[in-house]
Amino acid sequence: MKKTIAFLLLISTVVVLINSCKHEVPILTVDTTPQTGPVANNGVCFESEILPLFQSNCAKSGCHDAATHSEDLILDSYANIMRKDIVPGRADNSKIYRVLFETGKDKMPPAPNADLTAAQKALIGKWINEGAKNTVNCNVTCDTTQFKYGATISVIMSTFCTGCHSGTAPSGNIDLTTYAKVKIQVDNGRLVGAVTQAAGYAAMPKDANKLKDCQITQVKKWVAAGAPNN
Numbered sequence: 216m217k218k219t220i221a222f223l224l225l226i227s228t229v230v231v232l233i234n235s236c237k238h239e240v241p242i243l244t245v246d247t248t249p250q251t252g253p254v255a256n257n258g259v260c261f262e263s264e265i266l267p268l269f270q271s272n273c274a275k276s277g278c279h280d281a282a283t284h285s286e287d288l289i290l291d292s293y294a295n296i297m298r299k300d301i302v303p304g305r306a307d308n309s310k311i312y313r314v315l316f317e318t319g320k321d322k323m324p325p326a327p328n329a330d331l332t333a334a335q336k337a338l339i340g341k342w343i344n345e346g347a348k349n350t351v352n353c354n355v356t357c358d359t360t361q362f363k364y365g366a367t368i369s370v371i372m373s374t375f376c377t378g379c380h381s382g383t384a385p386s387g388n389i390d391l392t393t394y395a396k397v398k399i400q401v402d403n404g405r406l407v408g409a410v411t412q413a414a415g416y417a418a419m420p421k422d423a424n425k426l427k428d429c430q431i432t433q434v435k436k437w438v439a440a441g442a443p444n445n
């Protein structure tokens with residue numbers, strides 16, 4: 216009996232030690248509301264806030280797009296994203312969330328891609344904890360009278376574009392992570408050409424839905440106003 220207790224104590228000490236070596240993944244509040252298909256609610260919006268992050272950061276050629284499906288993961292649509300590695304209501308148990316906090320070779324997206332921002336990681340965690348629902352047409356409004364760089368344009372860039380256009384080897388050698396770098400693409404006419412998908416330009420965002428008309432209007436209005444750093 217004593218031996219059994221000593222053994223159990225030893226095992227639990229080892230378990231505690233192993234756990235303490237793991238990377239700290241922020242614990243968020245848990246909501247296990249069952250998934251009910253496409254829904255509209257006031258939580259995180261899958262369609263406009265989460266899907267573009269997966270499409271631009273993960274579903275790239277050579278990574279988790281349909282053609283490559285690295286690790287048997289295709290992260291380009293709700294159905295495909297939900298196939299594995301997400302436990303609705305439990306971000307802390309979801310591999311897709313945990314790898315965002317890894318370092319070295321386990322980190323996602325891997326080098327030379329830039330990490331997601333802390334706010335983007337938190338948003339994905341919140342969405343999973345809200346039940347990882349297929350929320351569409353939700354709370355996110357788009358207002359064509361709002362087109363400041365800080366509040367609107369840089370958010371469009373970081374949601375739809377910087378997954379590819381960042382890091383040490385940005386796609387097309389175009390970095391869109393700072394005002395100065397976005398301004399280069401304004402001045403050479405490529406930003407508007409790409410997002411309006413005009414003839415003669417590569418259609419952006421690549422391999423994803425075209426930006427909403429309202430978002431394209433915001434970009435065009437900002438450029439027409441001289442693309443100020445406001």
Ligand code: HEC
Pocket residue numbers: 270271272274275276371372375376377378379380386387389391400405406409410415416417418419420421422423426
């Ligand atoms: C999945 C990766 C990916 C995403 C997401 C993406 N791009 Fe690109 N982008 C590329 C690649 C790759 C190129 C180089 C041209 C090509 O191969 O199509 C490129 C080229 C461009 C160009 C040059 C176009 C030209 O014709 O010279 C601009 C401007 C651009 N992207 C802007 C954007 C903007 C703005 C967004 C977000 C709305 C965006 N990209 C999203 C991968 C991406």
